[in-house]
Amino acid sequence: MSGTVDAGRRHDGEVGGGGTGGAGGGRPFGGGGRGDASGDDVEALLRARLRLADERIETPPGLWDRIRPAGNEQGPEARSPRRWPSAAVLPRRRPYAIACAMAAAVAAVALGVWWLVRPGDVTPQPAGPPATVKITVYNSERACRTGRSLECALRLAKDxxxxxxxxxxxxxxxxxxxxxxxRCVVTDGQMVRDEAGITSTRWYLVTTGQGARGWLPGVRTRNTHEVPVCPEGVK
Structure with a gap:
């Protein structure tokens, strides 16, 4: 920096007036004709000189323009310590904080609703056998309605x-x-005639108590229950 500092005249045995020093030809900062000025007076005088010099220092023109960072419109006196975010920054952050708070509230409400209406533990049930209808075998020969002889047995067909x-x-x-x-019935099978002359093209897909599976002709039962029609390709 440039400036003028008036540090005062150098004193050789004189402070504001005449006086002679000791045999040493004069002591610095001596005064009043005393060769041993007290240290407090010297310190006070020095402080006064430094204060005067500080007050006379002037800032060179254009100094702040040269050292100020580009794009900063504020001088050094307008700056504030960067200890905390400035008040101008806070409003820009507030909408983001509000949005986060609202999202958290919505998530909490959704979680609570799910907790209230959540389904219970669902255990998958194995697919059981299709529903069946119970029918009873009927033999038109009266003599074969008792006993279980081979002569009175009725056949289940494969097809x-x-x-x-x-x-x-x-x-x-x-x-x-x-x-x-x-399990089901087909209505267009082979026509079968029983001993009493009754005919039918209906065939029932049945399972016996012993686990045998086959087709029973419609003339071999007197079924009175509705049995679903078999899907195409069932055997």
């Missing part, structure tokens, strides 16, 4: 569309009065 009496079309035997579980 309702094949000849009922064919040697390879047998899936098991049933007798009059046996209870069977009917």
């Amino acid at each position: 309702p569309y094949a000849a009922y009496a064919a040697r390879d079309n047998s899936a098991g035997r049933v007798w009059h009065g046996d209870g069977l579980a009917a």
Whole structure:
């Protein structure tokens, strides 16, 4: 920096007036004709000189323009310590904080609603066998309605569309009065005539109590319950 500092005249045995020093030819900062001025007076005089010099220092023109960072419109006297965010920054952060708080509140409400209406523990149930309808075997021959002789046995067929009496079309035997579980029925199978002359093209897909599965001709039962029609391709 440039400036003028008036540090005063150098004193050689004179402070504001005449006086002679000791044999040393004069002591600095001496005065009043005393060669041993007290240290307090010297210190006070020095402080006064320094204060005067400080007051006379002037800031060179254009100094702050040269040292101020680019884009900063405030001088050094307008700056504030960067200890905390300035008040101008806080309003810009407030909407973000409000949005975060609202999102947290919505999430908390949604979690509470889910907790209240959440489904209970669901254990998947294994697929059971399809529903069946119970039907009873009927033999039109009165003599075969008692006993379980081979002569009175009725055949279950493997294929309702094949000849009922064919040697390879047998899936098991049933007798009059046996209870069977009917799964479904086809209505366009081979026509069968019983001993009383009754005919039918209906065939029931049944399972016996012993686990045998086959097709029972409609003339071999007097079913009075509705049995669903078999899906295409069921055997």
